[in-house]
Amino acid sequence: MGRMLAASGLGERLAAAPPPTPDFVIDVLAAAADWVWETDPSLRIVRLSPTFGEGTGITPGDVVGRTLEELLRRFLIDDGEHQDQLHAVRALAPFRNLRLRLWDEARRRMRHFLLSGRPGFAPGGAFIGYRGVGLDVTEQAERDSRDGENRFRAIFDHAALGIAVVPPGGTLTHANPAMCAMFQYPPDELAERTFLDLVHPEDRQADAEAARGLVRGTVESFTRENRYRRKDGSLFWGRLTASLALGGRDGPFGVVTIEDIDDRRRAEENLSLFRRVMDASHEGVVILSPSGHILYANSAFARLFAVTQDGVAGTHYRGYFPRSSEALLDRALTPALLRGESWEGVIEAVDASGRIFPVWQRAGVLRDDSGKVRFFFAFMHDHSAQQTFEDELFDAKEAAEEANVAKTRFLAAASHDLRQPMQALAMFVEVLSGSDLDPARATLVGRVQDSVTALEGLLNGLLDVSKLEAGLVVPQADDFAIGPMMRRLAREFESLCVAEGIRLSAVPTGLAVHTDAALVERILRNLLNNAVRYTPAGGRVLFGCRRRGDVLRLEVWDSGIGIPQAELRNIFREFHQVGNSGRDRRQGLGLGLAIVERLARLLGHRIDVRSVEGRGSVFAVEVPVCHRRIAPGVRQLPLDLMRRGVSILVIEDEPDVRDGLEALLASWGHVVLAAGGADEAIRRLPGFGRLPDLIIADYRLQNGETGGQAIARIAIHLRAEGKVPAIIVTGDTAPERLQQAQALGHRLLHKPVRPDALRAAIEAALSGGSRPRKTPARKAKAS
Template sequence: MGVERSSSEVPLRRVWDSLQRVGFGLCIFDDALRLIAVNDPFCDLFGAAGERLQYGTSLSQFVRELIAQKVVRQDDEETWIAECTDALRSGTTLQLKLSDGRICKLVTTLGHESGLTLVAEDVTRTRYSEETLREAKEFAEKANIMKSRFLRAANHDLRQPLATMKILVYNCMSVEDPEARSQALRSMDLTVSVMEELLGALLNVGQLDAGAIVPRVASFPVATLFKRLGVQFIHQAEDKGLNLTIVPTSCHIATDQLLLERILANFLSNAIRYTDYGRILLGCRRIDNKLRIEVYDTGRGIAPEHHERIFDEFFRINTGGSHSERTALGLGLNVAKRLSQLLETPISLRSAPGRGSVFSITVPIGDIWRSEVGQNDITEALTGEFVGVEALIVEDDSVLRDALSTLLDRWGIIVHAAGNYDQALQMAAEKRPDLVISDFQLPGGSNGLDVCRSVQTALGEEIPCIIVTADTDERRLAEISAAGLPLLIKPIAPARLRVLMHHVLFEENDTSSDFQSEAG
């Protein structure tokens, strides 16, 4: 809209017509701060409040209409109206956030003798672009902080296996007994493996802030994890005169093994650092379908007011302890908390001054049939348990059949090897097997399920069976699962095979209900 003017002001009208076409809003007040001219862009910018502008409208009335027409929303309206009016009178530039989310910039130009001019412009896009640049700058600064934090965390965490390696090398140099030296070398090899995976874990931790890390959840035996932690920390505990006890367990859990190891490693490292004498215990207990893994220590304990802050980044309790305590970065428990949040596995703390501490984490029970086990993770407690067991192997691939037969023979098993369905039934009739291990795909149109059913029917009893296959089609796996038989995917991992054999031969019959609950 435009305010009417005298027809004799032709030159001024032409000027004003030109100002109507400019790309910004223009509004002119006289020396009494009464409106004498306004262009359409100005009215359009302020919507309902702009439509109410007319010749003689005061500056304060215009500001009040911004509130009355809900073009601008403020909690303390009267205070805002007074402050905004005073600011415009004094020539202050304002940025108004309108109710619809737009941002308007109001620039006041004071006349040489009297009056004022308001220039209004929608700067929403510019403002948001500035915010985007500011956020990008903050992100870059945060990235630099994360890089520094990562380097400090790497220095902190890598000291653990390096300290273990130093002790092992020293011990190995003075050991003369071949068996003891061999054991030390095996421990060194496992420690190097820990360091390699630790470097990978630290890289993952460095990505936590960016949200780029995705946990790899799988089922695995807790014993595997405990063994690795034992190798990593038992020498450090002994070097400080502490007794580190790891309680054996046969449970399986489902989570990211490497990330969980970092959490427990931080618990153990913290326990060793702040325990002057006594013992540290790593164990677990089952609670419904969860497993709570706990690290106990007889250390100094933590006062209740520090229980929450102990997980904050770089937080350390000043106890005036050893040099290693004073130089600790205070990242371990913070990393543990962040990883536990990522895994959705809650951690907790029970502690009191002078009474030690218990750090724990609760994880889901895993599935033994889908458990991932490395060949080096076979526990010594299983050695010799298969001696005298008779197993029927059904595999049409002669190379794989011979390799599997050799492996089982090394474990003390009496092997009967068949290449097809008919040979398997004939061998089972001649000598009752204690266990059947059958490939799923067999020649002649039969399969491993047919073999297992026929052998059990012929012998009139539930002979333990394991199915092996390279076929990962979901329908095929569902068919095997529906039959209730444990499954191994080729290539066969000896450790995984051994764990399954142990369960189907020695645990399933006696503790079937408990085991099924634990596995599922």
Template structure:
């Protein structure tokens, strides 16, 4: 519409200027004629001649005056039309501005001289630090240098001059789109095209979520491949290690650490191929005949094998060259095989001797008996060795599960924060459904990791019971509140019949056992009821969870307490709950029972010793503080991983908090000048350069001169850390952080 109005307005202005010039000419002519009449000195002319002259002049003046009036009328009409055209142009310009401001993408327009003409608020959102400097008429090269000076684009952090020249070159071409990374972690797609007048119009689109999803997919695919590779290696009986083309260790399995006597310290001792060579030759005394030498220059697939002995064992070594110059080494313990071959040779010799010495049958029988005794001793030794190896393998599995679960909690924590922040946004229904499905899948992964970690800690003895005396009804009432919605959603009657008897047990482990009983009962019961009852039997209390589910056959009742065993695979679950129950009950020495039959439901029970009554201070518990909006809360997040910082910033900003992120004490205090300080500190326990979160809290308290409330976040679930933080009064949140827990804890700190 602006293009349609502008030419018409120009024509009217041109016509108005011409009319003004014509009016000025007419006025000069009229003045000249009047002056001529007044200054006439020809007094000798007769009166009639003067009269005729006056009549002619009057007619001429009247014509000129009429023309002047007509020109003035046309000038007034032109002015009116010009004013109307200006009004339409202003209205069209206002509608264009409103239309541009209504779009989600950033919009910017430069004229033919590359000066800023028009932009919207979405465009300013990409450069919040530059908002005071962006104005109409600003040249594009000045805008680019401002962006580089404020380190907004990621490329300008390393080489600002180079980034400026590259950006100006792309802008000069203006033939399509390109992707730009911003320093705050966002990604923007920039599409620039030239207008018909030689200017440039740009559209800026935030594609951060697209980039994040792509990165998550690539990470998930890589993780799945690594898991498949590691699972394959761990299932091999022989020891295997892989080195890249530079001779650095990239993969190995537990069997190799056991064979080389490095079950616990393999990754610390063997880092490069030279380390492996020194250990095998110097420490174990292997005569590998050059089999373990580096052959990265050989064609891919080249193999070499050799058998050698140490002081006590015999090994078969194999070396294979990979496609990119790396090498794979495998170690097979052939000691038993060689012993078996020796036994076979011995047996053959005995048989040959028996055939040749038929007359010495008694000696032959004795020798056979001695051979059988020797073989039995060898079998017993082999069985003992196999039992020891199995125990070591189980310990290695437990350590591996604990370490893997601990390491996986770090990226899961970041993913949980990003999903929670994304769920707080206004999303389209298909997108929100995907977010909810992702959150559900993340809950499943977290539950599985929690179960695996708990089993590994129980096996390793990292959890020790803390026996206290408490009323069983209070524990059962918490279970009633926790599982009532779940039972109601499944259409089941859920009844908890508790008595106020005191018991002696570890409340946390006992709660875990009963939670698994109730959860399984609700999950496997299609209709009917789930009941929790407790009854005193002598010096014990028996708590029973019974259901009206399908029941369990007697021959299957012992199998359900094994890991990953589920009788009905259609029911969602991991098959770890009852395995945890078995380990926890054995640790507490609380017998568990099961009474069930197909079609008659199931009743799981646990027997708990009676306890002694103690002073109950539960009635004096303080009431929770009244909630306030969180918009006034300033939160300092300290974590050395940028991914966790970004996730925390997205989550807390969505709640209205003011968020400052740092990777340690120095960076944190630099962001609070002039005596300002945060309201709450969120700090990870393990920071860079060996620093810990509790040290950072002490330093911040000393710097600010005040004990600012702090929350510690850690993937470490050890009792030592819990006791250390409890002594200092610092709350602890375990990774992955649950947003609801974090939000509730922050609200209590508003008080």
């Protein structure tokens, strides 16, 4: 064995080594291999070592002179397996370990050899012939044969199929254990029975006729599915395969295999049941091959497309869809299935009459264990009625959206038209309140101011809702101490509570929070306003907070009328009010809590409410606690200490608003030039006698001009070296108008503007963007 392996390795090294040139190499190789050989350029064997005859029983003279290919074709085992080696010989390429089989007559024994060779070439590149070695592997081949027989016996004994040898007499003389177990007979009893004894009587005639054809040679083998009877009399289905083998010592004999197919037959019965169920379904079902051809379609599919069920098989699935559906098939359905995903949707189909109609379908794919597509499938039904309903629903949705847009536009326009006279009224009342009045007139002016304030609150509620709908409110979270804000709000509502006979208690905190200060302040102000509004005289409002882990609960308690449990879900809806069935507008529009809910949702803060009818309510908003130390804020100057004598250019096309704003600014000590538009302002600026320090412009002016455009034109006219500080005032609540105004980069105020808000905006604009102004020598009175 070791010599054989060594020689086999020698053949491999020879095939890979450079061609030998000395003749004595043959003698050297002969010492390592069983025999060596050599050819001339025509591939005829010219030299063969004497050991060839000793190992094969054939004299070297019978081989010398023959071609190498002739030798190989005569003694090569399994031509088909070594065709590539024969091609290598013809191509003058190396080959190795070709198996040769030669009959040794002297020893009455078949001998086996491995042949290896390598072409040789002269220095000039001319082919000079093959040189190679042969190795005797007879002993190994015989051992392999014995191993093969053993393996066959192991396969025969352990095969799952029943295997038996049937001699001419027809008995099962040699049956493997699987065959015995299949029929429940021990081997000796089974050997006494003929094969036809085991076949069901109704199947014997057909089996006997097939066996006679096998013996006559009309067929080489046959396969049948029969019912067989076990020893206990029970029946099972088996798949029989029989063939005739020649060359036996006693003549031809049969080889039969039987596969128990009971499970398969039951599966076929289940498949038949599946088909009956599918045909009873009202949903169309279709199964497709990987190429898209229909393998199965139930009767509902045939009815859906007005075709016969038998005529569907083999047709292509795309034939049931019009050209208008090709894009959806190519871009959505087919790619989804190829990715292994399901697809569900509505697609146009066409039936045999040419009618195009919508179908809903859910399509999927089934793959084998290797990931290869086995088939596609789809469930479908006529979607016409549902499509009609969905179209009607879509139309209704569009109509509702159009109505909502119309409502928003109407609200914006109505709000703008109301703000103009409101703005003028607020300015005139502010000017009037600053003059010397007797007590009776001062009281009357105060009541007018209260009415203006109430109306301003209604309009501001509409404005806040419009801003939230427009998405213009962007939270700017920061760390700040919440205590000062709570104290400021308590002071702000204290006078109102005293006037209403309500006791207000505030318990501020020293904690800091992380949120948007302005938005949280608006939430708290609305909650406090709501508490005061619904608490009767003699009641109490408590404003405080509680820490719970990493959040701070800001709470507003009241001893008011409370909220019925059925109303708790509705209090955050727009225009919903509790206890105001008469719609008293002095109690507002019912937007306060709606704004609270939207702002809290925008900030990501949790808000909740608890209430007992007749006893009061508690509203709370949770904000995250900040753990770092916050430096104290800078105290702002009171408004009455802010600058005076500023030159201000007012651009407003509404005469009443323009006159009121001019009078208010003049009463604060400012020098004012008021104009109806940019053209008038440019025309009158030379007579103004000074350059404006600030421009206040209405957003919507006459002839389609906007305040931003007017400011830009005036800045160009003045040849301003930098940006002129400006404030844009608008009464427009339409979302797109608000977005345009904010995009200009100027400060923005909404009508009606409170005087204190206007003074603060003026101071902020001048502090952030004022620059020195030259005053012309010629003075002119402000008009």
